[in-house]
Amino acid sequence: MEDCKVIFYPEGRTVTIQKGMTLLEAASRAGIYINSICGGDGVCGKCKLIVREGSVSAEPTNLLTREEIQRSIVIACQTRVNSDVEVELPLETRLEEAQILTESHRKKKFIGLFSPVEEVEGLEKLEKGISFSHSPLSTKIFLEIPPPTLNDSISDLQRIYREIRKHKKLDALHTGLPNIKKLGSLLRRAGWKVTVTLGTRDQITEILQFEEGDTSRSNYGIAIDVGTTTVVAALLDLNTGKLMGTKANYNTQISYGEDVISRIIYASDEDGLHRLNYTVVENINALISSLALEHNIRLSDITAILCAGNTTMIHLLMGINPASIRQEPYIPTANFFPVIRAAELGIKINPRGLLATIPGVSSYVGGDISAGVLASGMTDSDDISILMDIGTNGEVVLGNRDWLICCSCSAGPAFEGGGIKCGMRASKGAIQTLRIDLVNNTVDFDTISGAKPRGICGSALIDAVAEMMRWKIIDRAGKFRHELPSERIRKTEEGWEFILVESAKTATGSDIVINELDLENLIRAKGAMFVGTEFLLKKVNIDFDSVKNFYIGGGFGNYLNIENAVTIGLLPDIPLERFQFIGNSSLTGAKLALLSTSAYRRSKEIAEKMTNFELSVEPSFMNEYTSALFLPHTDLYKFPNVARKLSWVKENKCPLS
């Protein structure tokens, strides 16, 4: 088979592939990760590349405009390489480094018009209220062992066990053969002064390693949120519980499919499964080695990893085919995984270091949600609380100390920028907050990293819709009131749209707009989340008044304007002080479980206790859902404060009209 060289600009990165392979495969092999929502099926049209040199053959497509074709733009997944080629990534195709939850974003921040959004970080929460003992997944203990004598001649291993039990009450102690093999000579070389690393593996405490001398001060762990879109890793000092640093990157499985369903399909053959597994493992290795380098820590001193992720992500991380998750009756292979060695997955920390996962509840309520419930502290209270995790697959949990019920809602990708004309994820250049002043014809906005705007992410989309409602630019069905005398409202081939940012001010050179299709998608998304929430309340026959705390998590970076989310009908119309945006609660839960075996045990109790309801099989679901496809809802009595504030009760006029 003939080989072809592909050069990717602007990096100039080069990869050699077999003739006939697609440009998407070439990009993946070159380590260049590009937007691809459909996973290479040629239907989303997101993976655009410009061919500068060389011969390619492409399938006919209606995903490209004539102008794009003239600019030599191709759909990477549908274009095969015939010779050496040079290609360029247009700005909109590029995946920027994720901006999520890195240290610089950890300040408290007030944003939005009415309500302060406070960042909550796991360890702070820990200090504030939830009390778990400090008992990390792995611990180092320095032992000065009395050497054996004729009168005290128990074996080396029993001597170690006896000494450990002077420090810690432990019944079941265990260690593996590779450690025992080294033990005799190590003890004698070290003059009976050694450090043991203890790990908690299910019911047993295992000695993970023996080290000469006192190394007990160097013991680190990694908490990971394995998200469908981003992978976030936090490095913690297991002795002190101190957070050393956090790093995030895209889950580069994205190149093989944007959402869990397309990844499950991609994983259906052995090769695809292997590739997805390898990809996320490499993502994690990159994050860990980068954290270790930055903090001058040896990988061998990282002795434990705790992962939280949705059910599909954990299956792919473990190398398990997630096929049955997608087929009725939607069964995962496992929700509770054993604690394994990170090395079993090819993850590079201490070779005998452990990897534990927060258990999930069902195919669509994963360990990320159990972790969120753990982090929220909702099971530490008699008060009834709700946790809502907003995403393509949204999840809602309702309960308290005694009971927990949950459901998942197919919200669609609108909140993550999918299905939205100018939508994008919360990464560099994304508009994240937004305010419209129709009188002065201005739109104030704020982008991630302060870059020139490239598109609009979930939080700003909510702002935009709430603002358009407030200015009565759109009606309750999400249709433009095109009689309004504003230059920002215009009609195109795709229908009516509102211009948020003019092309001159954007990074892409195109207008950033919201159109009626975008509004439809957003309304469907918020409707699904709201109906799921109402559904759970109805299950236990209570109303929103009984809900004392409403925790919100999701892929919004750190920014969500709660009042605007209530305004559009995503969140219920209850007193704003009951809401709390808890950010990446999956990561926070993973950190807690890493630092405290009792927190880890609690996460298992949470997953065991939680009863999952399948929304789609509920007979009343479609009716409820249809009622929620208005702004904020068909039934305004459910949103009295929104109705009052927007003066819908008395009048329904735009300030301009």
Next chain:
Amino acid sequence: MEDCKVIFYPEGRTVTIQKGMTLLEAASRAGIYINSICGGDGVCGKCKLIVREGSVSAEPTNLLTREEIQRSIVIACQTRVNSDVEVELPLETRLEEAQILTESHRKKKFIGLFSPVEEVEGLEKLEKGISFSHSPLSTKIFLEIPPPTLNDSISDLQRIYREIRKHKKLDALHTGLPNIKKLGSLLRRAGWKVTVTLGTRDQITEILQFEEGDTSRSNYGIAIDVGTTTVVAALLDLNTGKLMGTKANYNTQISYGEDVISRIIYASDEDGLHRLNYTVVENINALISSLALEHNIRLSDITAILCAGNTTMIHLLMGINPASIRQEPYIPTANFFPVIRAAELGIKINPRGLLATIPGVSSYVGGDISAGVLASGMTDSDDISILMDIGTNGEVVLGNRDWLICCSCSAGPAFEGGGIKCGMRASKGAIQTLRIDLVNNTVDFDTISGAKPRGICGSALIDAVAEMMRWKIIDRAGKFRHELPSERIRKTEEGWEFILVESAKTATGSDIVINELDLENLIRAKGAMFVGTEFLLKKVNIDFDSVKNFYIGGGFGNYLNIENAVTIGLLPDIPLERFQFIGNSSLTGAKLALLSTSAYRRSKEIAEKMTNFELSVEPSFMNEYTSALFLPHTDLYKFPNVARKLSWVKENKCPLS
């Protein structure tokens, strides 16, 4: 480096080695195992070979007679190869296949002059008295699992766990990632009818494997006695407890040293350790594959192994350097080993099959003794019992249900044929029972496999000494009464000796004799065992009258004349019906532990409970020992029946004189 070819006759087996390597190394690589007591140090002179062709260079030695040198006999470990060579193994150098505990020897058999010796086999014992529940180390269960529905949507793994718990009460269930990876597709392919193999790993029950359909009837285990001299493996049907077959072979580590001490020295470098480990693993693999072949069983249906062996043998099996066992204060790396996968050692059964070991007590009281105590049933009774295991390193255990004490005695290799001019192990051609008739000038004897006699093994050595005492050929100090008018008593360069078999009747063409040096070695051996036994009694301040059962194990094949053993002072002078020869009790204990986790648990309790005393540090030891260096003992009041029977009290005359 130049290569040389070495051909071994009579097999004609060929091996290529580097020029300069020794013939002993060449033999080992060719899979030809030859006598070598010192482990290649050039001091025992047992590894004789005849060089037929080619050039070798040998160190000067006084281990060969002039006649031997003329016959081109060399000491293999001290002879290096200079060219292609052809060598021949003389008969006395050859290790014959072990005859120990194969099926054909399992009949009850009465031998010796006075006392019947009854073979006891573990499972019979189990039926007779000791009651352990049938709960093997691994079990297969066939499950017909209700398929998932929308209303019963727990994960595949939880569904399996739930189904297992319908059959068995188990809290801690666990399985490894490789099994989980296969689970989803396997369950669906099998139509939810699968067989699980459960294994007991320390505190946890592990699912070792999932199989499609009902395979529950095929589940087998192997019990192994890893002896210094022989390795014996028994194949058991784990469903029924039935013994399918037993096979024995030499532990071919013998090529690297006869006793544990020379093997510990050989293992002191990495390479030597690796070789000893590899050798015993290959011995075990050969036994298992031969058993499997014979009984038409797939290796993958063998799911558990239970090993018993002395502390050094288990260290070498595990690949652990046993160096500290030999150095004061004599500390093993471990007595209690975790249950591991057999595959971790390279043992070929089911890849996820388990390997457990019976725990030992100290460096010189190993798991073989714990197994023996388990098999004897002495901890199931309020009666006080003794277990004596006779060998180069002898062990004595005293106790009952409530307490156990033990010690080891350096008896030396006399009972295994070592240090005895015509001594040999209990293998083909060894004289195993013997009776002297001085009046008719005959010696009746019986050899293993009925072959022409090649030498004398431990049991016949005991017979010979007792007979010589009876005929008053020797005095109580073990010296010949050379005034006796018998042609069988003669003086040579090596001192006085008694001819047991004339050269014309032997396989080697030399006389088989016993000389005074042999008698000294035997007296030292029996003295050490007896003193160890007395020592334990003194520790708890009781005498032999209080001992209700006296169990004897050891490397005598299946033959030991108890009365003769009392006569020489090896065993105490108590009523003969209290003695029971329990044969290979290490294997019996291993079988029990394999078939019953409660027996396995009991073996751990036994090892934990047993208090080991170091004989050599006892101040009175040397005095006691010196007193025991007579036949049967200095103090005839300790052997009143022996004294009476041999008429030492009234007269001290030989029938001939």
